Amino acid sequence: MSSRIEALKNALKKDPDNPLGLYGLAVELFKEKRYQEAVEYLLRYLEKHxxxxxxxxxxxxxxxxxxxxxxxxxxxxxxxxxxxxxxxxxxxxxxxxxxxxxxxxxx
Known part of the structure; x- marks a missing residue:
């Protein structure tokens, strides 16, 4: 797991609805071709923001x-x-x- 993904996941533990965290994590997951996980975070982001x-x-x-x-x-x-x-x-x-x-x- 990349350090960016790990850092974003840790940040989301403190603030699970943070829009920059959710969207940023989705972008990083997409870059790593982890498309299903990216979808999950995008849906969470769009549900709240x-x-x-x-x-x-x-x-x-x-x-x-x-x-x-x-x-x-x-x-x-x-x-x-x-x-x-x-x-x-x-x-x-x-x-x-x-x-x-x-x-x-x-x-």
Missing amino acids: EDQGAAYRLLAQAYTELGKIDEAVQAYEKGIEQAEKFKHSSMVKEFSLEIESLKKQLT
Whole structure:
């Protein structure tokens, strides 16, 4: 286990709902290709904190790596809602293109 992951897990023991800790740990786990664990921390983060869209991107990417295309599409769709709410038009376009690409994989 990397020292960054270990440090973030230790920090979360003291403050389990810390948004930077939850998101940061998910990012580090994703980098190490520990996609299922990344999903778990992203879901915890999103359950407690409002995100502008980036966490939904990472969640969708992790689901894609796990072969869970339907879940990835749903994550991008929720990400679009949040991106629109925070007026991130480029993120809306990006997520829309990703959804099109994923849906092609389903057919």
